[in-house]
Amino acid sequence: MNDPHKTALAIDALRRGWPIALAGQDGTLALLPIETADPARLAAFDPGGAASLLLSAGRAATLTLANQRDAAAPDSPVLIERAPWLDFATATALADPQFDLQVPMKGPFRAHCLVERDAGAAALRLARIAGMLPAFFVLPGESAALVLTPGDIDAHENAARLTIATRAHLPVVGAEDAEIVAFRTPEMPGEHIALLIGKPDGRPPLVRLHSECLTGDMLGSLKCDCGPQLHAAIDAVAASGWGMILYLRQEGRGIGLINKLRAYALQDQGFDTVDANTRLGFAVDSRNFAVAARMLDLLGQRSVRLLTNNPQKVAQLEAAGIAVVERVPHILPANPHNERYLATKRDRTGHQF
Numbered sequence: 001m002n003d004p005h006k007t008a009l010a011i012d013a014l015r016r017g018w019p020i021a022l023a024g025q026d027g028t029l030a031l032l033p034i035e036t037a038d039p040a041r042l043a044a045f046d047p048g049g050a051a052s053l054l055l056s057a058g059r060a061a062t063l064t065l066a067n068q069r070d071a072a073a074p075d076s077p078v079l080i081e082r083a084p085w086l087d088f089a090t091a092t093a094l095a096d097p098q099f100d101l102q103v104p105m106k107g108p109f110r111a112h113c114l115v116e117r118d119a120g121a122a123a124l125r126l127a128r129i130a131g132m133l134p135a136f137f138v139l140p141g142e143s144a145a146l147v148l149t150p151g152d153i154d155a156h157e158n159a160a161r162l163t164i165a166t167r168a169h170l171p172v173v174g175a176e177d178a179e180i181v182a183f184r185t186p187e188m189p190g191e192h193i194a195l196l197i198g199k200p201d202g203r204p205p206l207v208r209l210h211s212e213c214l215t216g217d218m219l220g221s222l223k224c225d226c227g228p229q230l231h232a233a234i235d236a237v238a239a240s241g242w243g244m245i246l247y248l249r250q251e252g253r254g255i256g257l258i259n260k261l262r263a264y265a266l267q268d269q270g271f272d273t274v275d276a277n278t279r280l281g282f283a284v285d286s287r288n289f290a291v292a293a294r295m296l297d298l299l300g301q302r303s304v305r306l307l308t309n310n311p312q313k314v315a316q317l318e319a320a321g322i323a324v325v326e327r328v329p330h331i332l333p334a335n336p337h338n339e340r341y342l343a344t345k346r347d348r349t350g351h352q353f
């Protein structure tokens with residue numbers, strides 16, 4: 001039986017720097033998160049100094065582990081042998097790119113064949129869901145109090161567990177008759193929101209899937225186009241007669257705020273939005289829009305006109321059973337700070353401008 005509550009407990013444990021174990025199809029790994037642990041916890045976890053490091057392929061490639069250049073899957077697991085000189089501080093430097101310019105990498109790092117690939121991949125996925133660096137000390141076996149399976153993580157992510165929690169009128173700038181609908185699952189801290197605008201008129205609604213961007217939505221960041229896109233979407237839906245904004249808690253394309261800001265720090269060093277994600281050890285885009293399909297379902301909408309430049313949103317909604325009868329472009333003027341970001345979206349992530 002898959003148990004989503006175990007995943008919630010595991011996320012909490014990782015955030016506190018406690019070990020967990022993941023039991024996959026090909027074996028079990030005990031894991032201590034590098035970002036939140038410390039040397040004393042490492043000594044308790046691994047008294048014999050035998051633990052290896054579990055990193056992502058993207059991060060391993062950055063560390064020039066030449067046999068790990070798996071550009072297709074930067075978030076797949078790689079096992080690094082624990083040499084005697086590889087102490088906690090060195091492991092931290094391997095995990096966290098903010099130290100790349102300060103810490104000369106000693107090496108040589110030796111990658112080992114990871115037998116427990118299923119458990120390793122699930123561990124990296126769990127780190128991403130927890131908003132943490134995808135990097136662990138790892139030992140074979142179950143030497144942790146909490147043992148979960150990849151299926152427990154799937155259950156935690158299952159959009160079918162989403163329900164409508166409450167709804168109310170919410171007049172907003174550009175749509176004084178709007179209604180807000182809030183959704184949640186038992187496990188996830190972030191509540192998704194729908195803003196319903198106008199009255200149904202028999203046509204499919206104009207729908208905008210907006211992924212959370214604290215920096216753009218709240219602070220007016222000029223690095224991206226999220227803030228202007230959000231407000232222009234409200235105006236466009238209101239002008240169209242009726243529709244909705246789905247505000248999805250997918251900060252940083254699914255890697256969370258802290259990891260997005262780590263990616264911004266890499267962008268300060270000159271990497272673009274794609275390479276920054278990869279160097280951190282994440283996929284370029286970790287979002288799953290099945291959650292939006294579930295929200296539309298709960299709102300009684302099976303057919304939509306979608307306001308987006310991102311063909312992935314169209315494809316994922318359709319795969320989840322929502323008919324996208326039209327894609328409506330949603331292009332805002334560039335500014336000097338987001339010009340390169342928008343060009344990267346056009347040239348490297350398939351956005352249609």
Ligand SMILES: Nc1nc2c(ncn2[C@@H]2O[C@H](COP(=O)(O)OP(=O)(O)OP(=O)(O)O)[C@@H](O)[C@H]2O)c(=O)[nH]1
Binds near residue numbers: 330
């Ligand atoms: N990881 C990461 N996330 C970013 C970055 N800039 C913006 N985001 C996030 O990207 C999401 C918005 O995605 P975009 O790719 O800009 O646009 P989109 O939603 O795919 O496509 P459109 O529907 O055409 O706007 C939000 O969750 C932002 O927080 C970045 O440099 N790195």
Ligand SMILES: [Zn+2]
Binds near residue numbers: 215
């Ligand atoms: Zn943004």
